[in-house]
Each structure stands twice: as structure tokens, then as C-alpha cells.
Amino acid sequence: MTKDATFRGWVPALGLALAAGGAQAQDFDLDALIEAARAEPPLAVFDSTGKIVEMAEAFAAEYGLEAVGQKVKAEEQLEMMAREAIAGNVQGDVSIISDAPAAIAQLLPNGFAESWVPPDLADSILPEYQDPLVVVTMANVWTYNTEIYDACPVSNVWELTEPEWRGRVAMQDPLGKSVYTDWFNQMQSHGDAEMAAAFEAHFGTAPDLSEMSATEQWVAALAANAPLLGSSDSNAGEAVGAPGQSEGFIGLMSSAKYRDNADSDYRLGLCADMQPWIGFTNAGVGLIASGTDSPNAARLFMRWVLTPEGIAPQAEDGKMSSNTEVGLPDDEPSGIGASWNRLLTYDMSTALDDWDSRQDWQDFWRLNYVR
Numbered sequence: 001m002t003k004d005a006t007f008r009g010w011v012p013a014l015g016l017a018l019a020a021g022g023a024q025a026q027d028f029d030l031d032a033l034i035e036a037a038r039a040e041p042p043l044a045v046f047d048s049t050g051k052i053v054e055m056a057e058a059f060a061a062e063y064g065l066e067a068v069g070q071k072v073k074a075e076e077q078l079e080m081m082a083r084e085a086i087a088g089n090v091q092g093d094v095s096i097i098s099d100a101p102a103a104i105a106q107l108l109p110n111g112f113a114e115s116w117v118p119p120d121l122a123d124s125i126l127p128e129y130q131d132p133l134v135v136v137t138m139a140n141v142w143t144y145n146t147e148i149y150d151a152c153p154v155s156n157v158w159e160l161t162e163p164e165w166r167g168r169v170a171m172q173d174p175l176g177k178s179v180y181t182d183w184f185n186q187m188q189s190h191g192d193a194e195m196a197a198a199f200e201a202h203f204g205t206a207p208d209l210s211e212m213s214a215t216e217q218w219v220a221a222l223a224a225n226a227p228l229l230g231s232s233d234s235n236a237g238e239a240v241g242a243p244g245q246s247e248g249f250i251g252l253m254s255s256a257k258y259r260d261n262a263d264s265d266y267r268l269g270l271c272a273d274m275q276p277w278i279g280f281t282n283a284g285v286g287l288i289a290s291g292t293d294s295p296n297a298a299r300l301f302m303r304w305v306l307t308p309e310g311i312a313p314q315a316e317d318g319k320m321s322s323n324t325e326v327g328l329p330d331d332e333p334s335g336i337g338a339s340w341n342r343l344l345t346y347d348m349s350t351a352l353d354d355w356d357s358r359q360d361w362q363d364f365w366r367l368n369y370v371r
Contacts, residue, residue, distance in 0.1 A: 028119040030303075034063055037297035042066035045301055047096040047284070048074045049256070051313040058313075059304045065297060074099040078106060081289060085112035090291035093298045096135050096305070100283040100348065101182060101355035108132060113287035118303040121323060125306070128348050129322040135286035135305050136319050139255040139336050139343055140179070141279035142271035143240050148248040152271035157195075158202040160250060161221035169222065170239035170251035173229040174365045179282045181361035182346075182354040186280065188215040189350045194276035201275065216364070223368035233257050241266030252279065255318030258333035272339050280344040281320075 045056050045067060056069030072080070077095045084090045095113070097103045107113040115132035117125065125133075144152045154160060160169050174180035187195060195214035199207045207214050230236055233253040237260055240251035250271070260266040271278055286305065288298040304310035311321045315328050318336045328337035336343075 030120065033296055033300050033303075037063065037294070037300045038065045040065075040294040040297045042068060043094065043294050043297040043301060044092050045069050045094040045096075046072040046077050046080075046092050048072065048077070048098050049314065049317075051317070052096070054313045055305065055310060056301075059301055059310065062304070062309070063300060067297070067301065074102070078102050081107055081287070082110070082112050085110075085289065085291055088291060090289045090293070093289050093292040093294050094301050095287050095289070096284045097287060098138065098282060098284045099178060100132075100134070100285045100346070101351045101358075102178070103285045103287060104132065104351045105355040107287060111290055114290055115286070116288055116299055116302055118299070118306060121303065121306050124323050124325045126322065126324065129283075133286045133302070134283045134322045134348065135302070136284040136311060136314055136321055137281040137346060138284060138319050139279055139281050139334075139340070140183070140252055141255055141334065141336060141343075142274045143236075143251045143253055143257075144269050144271055145240055145245060145248040145267045146269035147243055147267040148245060149269075152250075152269065152273065153248070154250050154271060155273055156198055156202045156275045157218065157277075158199055158221075161218065161225050163225075165225060165250065167226045167228060168247070168249050169225065169227040170236040170249045171227055171229065171253070172233065172236065173231065175362055176231060178358055181358045181365070182282065183280045183344070184215060184219050184361045184365075185354045185357045186344060186347060186350070187218075188213050189353065190347050191215070191276065191344055198276045219361075219364065220368040223365050224370050226370050237266060237268065241268040243267055255332075255334040255336045259317060261333055268334075270334055270336065270339065272335075272342070274342075277344040278339055278342045281346045283346045283348065284319075 045052060050071040052069035052071060056067040060067040074097050077097050080092055081095055084092065117130050117133050159165065172180060192213050192215050195218055196207050199214055207217060228239055236251040236253040237257035240249045241260060243265055258268050261268055286302050292298050306321060306323045308326050311326060316332060318328060318332050318334045320328060320340065
């Protein structure tokens with residue numbers, strides 16, 4: 001069905017503020033939202049994980065309407081949402097974009113998309129995750145091979161810069177994965193003191209910070225230690241977790257790859273004692289296309305993914321809902337739920353700085369990387 005660029009069929013009594021609580025939460029009428037959503041055209045929702053297909057199907061079955069989910073890379077979602085808004089021909093109604101800095105820098109200021117927080121759930125979502133709405137946070141964790149090692153052989157990230165681990169750190173290429181350059185900037189912005197303390201704990205002396213931050217020194221040293229770079233977490237997962245190896249890798253990958261322990265007989269184990277953090281998170285921002293002709297269905301879906309049932313397919317992969325009342329399942333393969341507080345969690349306050357500094361961090365990596 002061709003979608004026009006108007007906001008029609010709006011339910012006026014729902015309370016449309018970006019973040020709504022208190023009296024607005026009391027005025028929120030979920031039943032009215034559901035009724036209005038059922039009268040709208042089919043909903044198209046996108047995410048960078050294939051789990052969105054299952055999520056859309058469950059949503060449609062729950063509320064008796066039509067919805068289709070499609071896996072689309074974050075950068076393609078960004079381009080598509082912008083182009084459709086400019087053309088006045090919106091086909092994608094909802095996007096969960098794992099590239100928060102780009103969404104904040106490109107989509108929201110231009111009015112291509114809007115963020116909406118369900119008023120009745122606002123009190124369960126941290127304020128820093130409400131403008132724009134963060135739907136889910138994804139863990140990227142240091143990982144070892146449990147067949148080779150009884151426990152993670154590395155306890156401090158600075159060990160990975162030593163000759164012993166030269167060529168034996170597997171990860172995605174930061175030149176092709178902006179989540180990694182964002183991570184570098186997040187470490188420098190919010191965790192450089194912890195990186196300096198980890199340096200001192202490992203080397204026995206404080207780092208010289210007169211010319212470079214502790215984070216810059218670590219990134220440079222890691223790049224110079226010839227890490228094994230790939231184009232996906234699957235590359236890192238295979239390098240680290242494939243059975244039958246004699247010399248192991250340490251890898252950095254999404255907690256979602258731990259499902260391969262069952263699917264591919266991998267031997268992935270969480271480095272749960274790594275200092276200063278066992279990994280980091282990035283944020284999935286939930287946005288609604290400004291020209292959608294299914295605005296009520298879009299908001300209903302946004303609310304759905306903030307419930308235990310709605311986020312369940314992603315929670316199974318160790319992805320955490322921004323709804324603090326929703327946790328991870330006990331049988332989630334990586335076990336990250338028990339160590340979530342040991343991650344460097346994404347801080348939305350510097351998302352624009354992460355965006356602005358991407359090229360600088362890419363150049364810095366390129367300058368220091370040794371094959």
C-alpha cells in the first residue's frame with residue numbers, strides 16, 4: 001500500500017509529549033490507541049537485527065492488525081528515512097536505529113522523525129533514555145574460548161597491548177563500524193580515569209597524560225598490536241569460539257553471538273572479570289517517521305517493544321530493554337545480565353560529540369594500525 005505524507009487518524013486524547021508522566025500518564029488511553037491503530041494501514045518496522053520480523057509478527061497477533069518487520073542496516077535506515085521524508089512518500093513507519101549519534105545528528109533536527117515515550121511507561125525509563133527514546137541497549141563483550149582456557153586468560157584490557165596477544169585480538173574493523181569509534185570517544189569522555197587506573201594496575205606506574213589521554217594511548221597500542229579485524233561479529237565469533245583450536249583469541253563481539261554456542265558448537269565465554277570494563281553498550285533509538293499514515297499503530301508498536309513480550313526476541317540475545325522493569329531471561333546464553341553493571345554503558349549526553357569525532361578516531365586508528 002502506498003503511504004501518503006500526512007498525519008491522519010490521530011487520537012487527540014493520548015498526550016503527545018516526547019516524555020510524559022504524572023497527569024499525562026493518567027490521561028493516556030491504551031484502549032483508544034489500540035482501536036485507532038486497527039483502523040490504519042499496515043505498519044512497516046525496521047531494525048538491524050532479524051529479530052524484528054518475529055517482533056512485528058507477535059505485535060500484529062497481539063493487537064489484531066497488520067505489521068511487517070524487516071532487517072535493514074542502520075545506515076540504510078537513516079538514508080531511507082531521510083529520503084522518504086524529503087520526497088513526502090513515507091514507506092517505513094518505525095525504525096529502531098542502533099546508530100544513536102547519527103539519528104540524533106541527522107534525523108531529529110531535520111524533522112524527518114520524532115521520538116515518543118509511552119506516558120504510562122515513562123516512570124520506568126531513565127530520563128536520559130527518553131529524549132530521544134532509547135528502546136534497547138546492546139552489549140559488546142570481551143570473550144574467550146572455554147575449550148582452551150578454564151577461565152578468561154586476560155583480566156585487564158592493557159594486557160591486550162602486550163606482545164603475547166599480538167595478532168590474537170579479534171574484533172570488527174573500527175573503520176567500518178562506527179559503534180567502535182563511538183566507544184573510543186565514550187571511553188575518553190566518561191571513563192578515561194578508569195583507563196588510567198587500569199594502566200597503573202597493569203604496569204605499576206601511572207600513565208603519562210601530557211600528550212595523549214589514557215584512552216588514546218590504549219587505542220594506539222591495541223591498533224599497533226595487529227588485531228585480527230573483520231567485517232562482522234560473526235568473524236570475531238568464529239575466530240574466538242570455533243572448537244578444536246590450539247592457540248586462542250580474545251574477541252570483542254555482541255552478546256548475541258553467544259547463541260552460536262548452541263547453533264554452531266562454539267565455545268564462547270564471557271570475560272566477566274576484565275578491568276576496567278567487560279565491554280560496552282550502544283543504544284538502539286526508537287523513531288517514528290514524521291510522515292507516517294499509521295501514527296497510532298507506530299506509537300502502539302513503540303510501546304509494545306518496551307514490554308517484556310515485545311522485546312523478548314532481543315532479550316534472548318542479551319539485549320536490555322530501557323524499561324527498568326524488564327530484565328533478561330535466566331537462560332540467556334552469555335550470562336551478561338549478572339554482570340551488566342560492569343559494562344561501560346552508553347551515555348547519550350555526548351552522542352553528538354561521538355558523531356563529530358568519528359572521523360578523528362578513524363584517522364587515529366588508521367595512523368596506528370599495524371597488520
